[in-house]
Amino acid sequence: MPQTVVLLYPSDIPDLGLDFPRYGIVSSRGRAMKTVRGLPRADDGEEVTTSVAPATVTSRQVPADELTNERPGLALFRPGTVISNDTTHHGQVTAYNNGVYEFLTSSGPLEVPYDEFQEVAPAIAIFIVASRPSAGNRLAI
Structure with a gap:
């Protein structure tokens, strides 16, 4: 069995x-x-x-x-970053299927391949969300 x-x-x-x-x-x-x-x-x-x-x-x-x-389920609910269309997005993994994570950001969900997700420490995630990027940076939080 x-x-x-x-x-x-x-x-x-x-x-x-x-x-x-x-x-x-x-x-x-x-x-x-x-x-x-x-x-x-x-x-x-x-x-x-x-x-x-x-x-x-x-x-x-x-x-x-x-x-x-790759044990993809270990990334569930973890804070991280992904780059999509030359923009860095911060959020967390909310689901996964067939090699793709659903990554929830403040601007909505993104679908990203497993290897594009980078986990960050929760303290770093809080720091990033609290910071304000300069006008020239393309930062999606």
């Missing part, structure tokens, strides 16, 4: 105190709760095991190849 891969949001597993989505592999299939082995965000992170409601497992299931294909 193939492994079931899920992308859990922080709100799905609040007891872990995560600030980002986390991939997991369902390791047992009880009726009341499923045991999920949460994978680290990076190679140097630690794995965790947690219990997740069956309905959550069903709604958060993703294709297993995401684990070997």
